[in-house]
Amino acid sequence: MEIGSYIKLHRIKQEMTQAELAEGIVSFAYLSKIENGKTEASPEVISLLCTRLGIQLDNEKDITIKNKCQEWYSQLFEVNDKDEIERGYNELEALMEDTHSESMVMFEIHKIRYFLILGQYEAALTQINSLADLSSTFDSLHQFYWYKFKGNYNSQVGEFNQAMRMYKLAEEKLNHLELAESEIADLQYTISVTHSKLRNTLDSIEYANKALDVFQRNYNFLRCAQCHILLGISYRRLMMYEKAIKNYNLALHLGKLNNNRQLIQLTNQNLGNLYSTKGEAKQAIQYFGKIVDDDKVILVERLAAIACLIREYYNVEQYDKAKGIIEKGLSLMKDLDDIEPFRLLYYMIYTYHFALGDDHEKFENLVINEFIPYLKKHKDYANLVTYAELMGQHYERLYRYKDATKFYKQANLAYEQFTNI
Template sequence: MIEIGPFIKLQRTKQEMTQGDLAEGIVSLSYLSKIENKKTEASPEIIQLLCNRLGIELSESVDSNLEQKCKQWYEMLYDVYDKTKIIATYKELQGMMDKSINDNLLMFEIHKIRYYLVLRQIDKALSKINELNELVSSFNSIHHYYWCKFKGNYYSHTGEFNEAMRLYKIAEDKLNQVDVEETEIADLHYIISVTNSKLRNTLEVIDYANKAMDVFQKNYNFIRCAQCHILLGISYSRIKMYDKAIKNYNLAKHLGELEKNNQVIQLTNHNLGYLYATIGNSEKAIKFYLFVVEDKEESVSINNRMTAITNLIQEYYNIKNYDRANEMIEKARVILNKVKDKNNHYFQLYSYLVQTYTYALNNEEEKFKSFVTDEFIPYLKHHEDYGNLVLYGEMLGEYFESRGKYKESVKYYKLANSTYNELINL
């Protein structure tokens, strides 16, 4: 049987009812507080009176229809479902949950974190996390598993990858205590691989991506296989095994074409562009980045499109094609102006990138220097974005070297070098 106190508190706060509103004529305020915080066990009669005032039933039986509908909705949150269907199913379930306190309620509330993240409602996801913090002591093992996993999802969205990894590893440790399908385990392994990639833990990326892909292949889930191939391509590129990287990218692209999944195709094009940029082949890099930028389909996310645009700015700048670099800056500004969540980590990163190259292209030396040294580099350090720290440390070094300011240039070459050493020793 569920612990009723925390659920009464949850329903009361949802209805914006004070403790006084709920307790009046039934129990004292202090006694209600003890019930809600599990410091006393109230009689069934008092619990029933409180539930009556909340307008909910206390259900002791398992509603198989409700349980099945919840399961269907949970699965929607992992797949490429029409968001209108996800929202409609959520509203239907919420209506059912509002009428009773039952064993499905806690799992439903935990999955709301994932739901809000799917809808990119990051503030609502955080509010739900804060709300559920008071119920953690009521969680069983399966609740704890999803709680850690979805909180990890939240921190991934906000760019706090170390905290995300800590939570994912706790979830992984709980796998021997819970009964979940192998596809769920594969999904956890996949997101651990993604997070390791963000943290530049290359060998762990390869290990977890291969574990996940073993399951996805067995289940003929070609899109998830393609995503794993992309992660492997990124990892092999980082350790300079470029032939293996290209092989994995081409496998991912082939699977994307088989499934007619443009998102996978363009993600692969982006990463091929990055690979060729890394080995100094700007012509091929620009070709693959343009595939992403010029694609009109909505399946190309703003994040992927902006990443390709900012990489094109960098490539055009490097080959001194400043007119094209400025064209890409204008494209980037148009997209950034349409973004609603200005506090989003990725929006801030792209804004910094665009402004950095704007000052560099306009030869505004003082603005460039103060912006990159006083704002951009501290931002990258705060977010432990070592890859960009190396890149822009080198850019500053080259910038000052080209202007004969060798003392300044050495300082930033050293920053790039020390950051690179830190990166490979993570």
């Protein structure tokens, strides 16, 4: 990392203005040139600036930092224990606090990924904003991760079109870099996921197969399983159910070989979705039910299974069972610090909660004023069909046929949009 960029980064982190740092050492304008790499300052000036910032130049310590950074980055790349990742982060923060390191910028960029892994979305956004001014000084490798992790953030908050734009910018950087094929495959997998979210089914299949080819060569069976799940989702959407089930079963087999409960239950969730799509509620309920009481599964997966299970019980008119599952969902959501990443599941569970509680006012207000606008904003036409139709049925039962017709039309329009994706 250029010393000027390093000084700028530390100055920003310490919330110090250029005038405050430059006072008595150099002019404000000269410091600006140093920070932006437009001039090469003397060692004496650099030393004075670093002293004011409370940092030192230590090549031997920098080698240690570089090695520890590589170890920590690999922990973020694969699935690892969060406590271990936090320990690595805290150690690196302490090491870099007062030492100039070539790894500083890359570490700061990887913090975005770190905060996302911990579910700290506001911290991730703050980190993105804090690096924005510095991004013009990034080299191609920095830019690759900068775009990739910004895409990760956009994806986490449901901005999939923006996420795709970032991933494509990262992909363009591959022409100027020599990265390990596993890194490239990870980006290809991520692009496949985003295409899947955007319902670009054929593109999702293309990128999933590219990633799968690499993961198979590297005997990375967990990542292979993730690709098989993506392929299963794509083939389900194309109504190629046999191919979908074959890929899900491959994922399930690999999940069991690795004793990976998250992967097993993710596959069960998708098998439940497949049988729900086919209208085979009994089998869908069986798969969703395997996940609901598994407290080892991450919260978002449990809530997704709960929401789907409620829908299945509601559709087959097993209302008492639906109410029982709703209570589990409400109990789990009670302790959420940030509802935003769970917004869709929150709306799904509360929609049925109000519907089955005959609380017409709350049901109508939630679905009409919040849920349906949310689905339209995110272009989630599949769910829009379901919940616009649910409103139509609601008004039909109340003999409000004009209102019912309005929502049935919305459902039909959403279905047309969905089938045209």
